[in-house]
Amino acid sequence: MQDVKKGQALELSKKLAAYSTALTYDELPAEVVEFTKLCILDYFGSAIAGSGKAPVRMIAELADEMGGKDQARLFTGGKSSVLNAAMVNGAASHIVELDDIHKGSIIHAATVVIPAALAIAExxxxxxxxxxxxxxxxxxxxxxxxxxxxxSHYYYWHNTATCGTFGSAIAAAKLLGLDEEQTIAALGNAGTQAAGLWEFIEDGAMSKQLHTAKASMNGVLAALLAQKGFTGPRKILEGDRGFFKAMSEEYDETRITEGLGQQFKIMENSFKIHASCRHTHHAVDMLIDIFKERKPSLEEIDSVKVESYQVALNITDDADPQTEYAAKFSLQFCSALALLKGSASLADFNEQSLWDEEVRALMKKVEVITEPGIDASYPKKWGAAVEVVFKGGDSVKMATEYPKGDPENAVTAQELYDKFIGMASDFPAEKRERIAKKLVDLEKVQNIEELMDNL
Structure with a gap:
């Protein structure tokens, strides 16, 4: 629907700003509050689990070297400035590949929105x-x-980094109490900073963590500047040299306002239960089911075929991953791991599994292809079909439209609670339970500093 309303003054930023500044806690239905708390609980688990990873530590070391007032706590330890906290905590929650995901927008919102909000709130x-x-x-x-x-935007641009910057700016603006005009400015300057290219996927570079770090930090920066009267472009989205035209071959600007204020899109959010790229989860779900049913050995398996949508192949078609992190983005590796080991948890991605001879041998039997019908349903449905052919000729075929964790194939609150306990396993049991209890009862917390002090 590109250029459908060319020449009209839509002022999309104004409409988004009006929505966000008017929203109050009392307007939130009980189910939205409960679901949002689960999103925040899930973020904490991912951030705790990722806080010790090398790329996150590098970002935290740099923040420490650059200095800053002790305004907000870091998941890596200690305190720093609000900007540094948003940056470090944005990096921490994305690296173990267990953060939430929204199908339609292809955004891991928690990793950019929540660290920005936590930094300001604390x-x-x-x-x-x-x-x-x-x-x-x-x-x-x-x-x-x-x-x-x-x-279309997703081919070159990492949506979590680009579109996520707007979300972090809105969350920060809301907590800073910015008015409508200031929020418009914050959106404008968030959009002009929006960046994050997928090229890192080619060699497994650490840039993905920089994407979420800067998206969270830049949104906070945009809001803080707006508070001081620093202006930003009013039509950053729909302008002739704005976000839509510069960064998408096709766009539908009506999606910005359709149903705005009449629904809560956070309820469409999905959660991850496997520690790999979400584009591998459909196949992993089904291959784990086949493992549970047959527990096949390598010698029994003749071939594995995975049919999915083209974007899944764009991101995860890697027949020879060379690092633990690259393995999380290899549909061949994740499929072989799931079928032979029956799991793709955080503990399953390590140097030993990366070079496991049986996993490597099975990867050579995995074929990944695009299926037109599945491709046509993306991104509304992130589906796949698998076929495992065994020696002797018998085979198992399965298909799914919704990986486990989608709203249509939901996980329970208890499952997410247990997931948090597992991701925070480096903490003593009492500490994990204390943090989880605070998050489950988050609406009762009077001062976010009390919550963050538990870290």
Whole structure:
């Protein structure tokens, strides 16, 4: 629907700003509050699990070297400035590949929106209710922008980094109490900083963590500058040299306002239960089911075929991953791992499994292809079909439209609670339970500083 309304003054930023500044906690239905708390709980687990990883430590070391007032706590330890906290905590939650995902916008919102919101909320000693409201607003805005430009934007651009910057700006603006005009400015300057290219996938570079770090930090920066009267472009989305035209071959600007204020898009969010790229989860789900049923040995398996949508292959068609992190983005590796080991958890991705001779041998039997029908349903449905052919000629075929964790194939609150406990396994049991309890009852927290001190 590119250029459908060319020449009309849509002022999309104004409409988004009006929505976010007007939103109050009292307007949130109980189910939205409960779901948002699960998103925040899931973020904490991912950030705790990722805080010790080398790329995150490098970013934290740099933040320490650059200095800053002790305004907000880092998941890597200690305190730093609000900007540094958003940056470090944005990096920490993305690296173990267990953060949430929204199908339509292709955005991992938690990793950019929540660290921005936490940094401001802790600094200003705001409440759990304030944090929940800001997170809802941030998710709403970045999901809508992501939906407007997907899937064409996603080929070169990492939506979480680009569209996510708008979400972090909205969450920060909400917590800073910016008015409508200031929020428009924040969106403008968030958009002009939006960046993050997929080229890192070619050699497994660490840039993906920089993407989320900067998206969170840049949104906070945009909001803080707007608070001081620093202006930004009013039509950063729909302008002739704005986000849509510069960064998408096709876009649908009506997705920005359709149903705005009448629904809560955070409820469309999905959760991950496997520690790999979401584009591998459909196959992993089914191959784990086949493992449970047959527990096949390498010698029994003749071939494995995975049919999916083209974007899944664009990101995960890697027949020879050379690092643990690259393995998370290899559909061949994840498929072989799932079928032989029956799991693709955080503990399953390591140097031993990366070079496991049986996994490597099975990878050579895995064929990944695009299936036109499945491709046509993307990104509304992230589907796949698998066929495992065994020696002797018998085979098993399975198909799914919704990986485990999608709203249509949902995980329970208890499963997410257990997931958090597992991701925070380096903490003593009492500490994990204490943090989880605070997050489950987040609306009762009067000062976010009390929550963050538990780290």
């Amino acid at each position: 600094w200003k000693r705001l409440s759990g209710e304030d944090l929940i409201t800001a997170v809802v607003a941030g998710y709403e805005v970045c999901f809508r922008i992501g939906e407007a430009v997907s899937p």
